[in-house]
Every structure is written in C-alpha cells, then in structure tokens.
Amino acid sequence: MFTLIGDLIGSREVPDRAAVQRRIGEVLGRVNDTIDTAQLMEPTVGDEVQGGFRTIGDATLATLLVRLQLAPEVDMRFGLGYGDVTVHDDDRRPLLQDGPGWWAAREAIDKLKGKHGTCYVGPDDDENAPHPSFVNAFLLARDALVATLNDRQHRMLLLALRGESQRAIAEVEGITESAVSQAFARGVRAAHDAQVTFGEAG
Structure with missing residues (x-):
C-alpha cells in the first residue's frame, strides 16, 4: 500500500x-x-x-x-x-x-x-512500486511549478483536477474564457497535465 x-x-x-x-x-x-x-x-x-x-x-x-x-x-x-x-x-x-x-x-x-x-x-x-528517484523527480518539479501559481490559479487548477472545463472555470471565477486560457498557458495546464500523466503512468 x-x-x-x-x-x-x-x-x-x-x-x-x-x-x-x-x-x-x-x-x-x-x-x-x-x-x-x-x-x-x-x-x-x-x-x-x-x-x-x-x-x-x-x-x-x-x-x-x-x-x-x-x-x-x-x-x-x-x-x-x-x-x-x-x-x-x-x-x-x-x-x-x-x-x-x-x-x-x-x-x-x-x-x-x-x-x-x-x-x-x-x-x-x-x-510493484515505482523507483523513488522517478517519483521524487516528479514531486520536486510539480511542487515547484504549483508554488509559482497565484491564489486564483490554484483555484483553477483544483477545478481542472475535478474535471471542470475552462468555460465552467470562467463562470466560477467570474472572468472571461480568454483570461482562463491565459492562466492555463502560464502554468495551470502544465501542473494539471503533469499530475494526470503521472497518475496514468503510476
């Protein structure tokens, strides 16, 4: 376990x-x-x-x-x-x-x-278990990336991890889809995709 x-x-x-x-x-x-x-x-x-x-x-x-x-x-x-x-x-x-x-x-x-x-x-x-170096390399990069995001981007990332679309996130945040798209391009998408991809690999 x-x-x-x-x-x-x-x-x-x-x-x-x-x-x-x-x-x-x-x-x-x-x-x-x-x-x-x-x-x-x-x-x-x-x-x-x-x-x-x-x-x-x-x-x-x-x-x-x-x-x-x-x-x-x-x-x-x-x-x-x-x-x-x-x-x-x-x-x-x-x-x-x-x-x-x-x-x-x-x-x-x-x-x-x-x-x-x-x-x-x-x-x-x-x-049955991944190599520690593999896991810790991911964790170091993921946590460093998340640390660069602001509070709104943290909320966007959380919503994205819950499966919400960019349109839904824009409605929750009260901003335009374009603003959400820009936030995703500045790190939210990378953090989301890294976590999802790691989960699929692990």
Whole structure:
C-alpha cells in the first residue's frame, strides 16, 4: 500500500487551531469522496493526517488536492511511503496500525526537514512500486511549478483536477474564457497535465 502522512506547517502560529482542524477535516472528507482510497484520509494526532492508497498516482493526487484546498491560509508537507501495513484495531479512529509502509512515510516526511512539499520513500527493487528517484523527480518539479501559481490559479487548477472545463472555470471565477486560457498557458495546464500523466503512468 502507498501510505501518506501529512503535517500541518506552522501549526503553532495558527490563531484559531480549532477552526483549522475543522477545515482540514472537511478537506479530507472531500478528498475521500474524490479518490478511491485504500484507507480513508483522516486526522491523527499532533496536527497530522494519514491515508492509504492503491497507486502512487492517487497518493500524489491526494497531496495536491489537500494543499490546494487549504491554501492560502495554511499548508501541509507530506511524506509518502510504500510497504506492508498492519492494522491492530480497525474500529479505532484514527486507525491503530504500523508496519514498513508507515515507517517509510515517516522517513519521507522526516527527510523534508521542515521544508514545504512532498517526499516519497520506497524500495528501488520492487516491481510493484515505482523507483523513488522517478517519483521524487516528479514531486520536486510539480511542487515547484504549483508554488509559482497565484491564489486564483490554484483555484483553477483544483477545478481542472475535478474535471471542470475552462468555460465552467470562467463562470466560477467570474472572468472571461480568454483570461482562463491565459492562466492555463502560464502554468495551470502544465501542473494539471503533469499530475494526470503521472497518475496514468503510476
């Protein structure tokens, strides 16, 4: 399973932690409705979230959907892993579990060393899992590109990932289709297409 651990950045500086936690819960619920997860995304302890996925494409998409929906007020960093997972109590929430999959995700988030973005730790000799260099090259480029987009472009990217047309996006944003087309040409389309193409490959 592809595992995910997310960590809220700058949580100690958040003025209303309760409001942020409610918002995170709502965002995770929407992601669970969008992606066929192996384990639902859910809050855990210490301003962290977790989830499990059948493909690396779904795992990376989840990180992007969460970040886009939390922006611009708050952000999360993510560690992704791959490996076996043991659930000790599937009635408890959050799930009581461990195993190599979770240790890998923890190692990945520790590798970020407080930075923004996403990191993946997985085996380099398992035919069922992509090579870490392949995944991390994509994540570095994707996250750097998304960081260049402004708040409106983030909203456009989120809508595009949900399958909305440029015409529908223009209506939501209250702007012309031409303005949307220009925004897509300045990075939105590239970020969208990169994520979709990676998902198809992974």
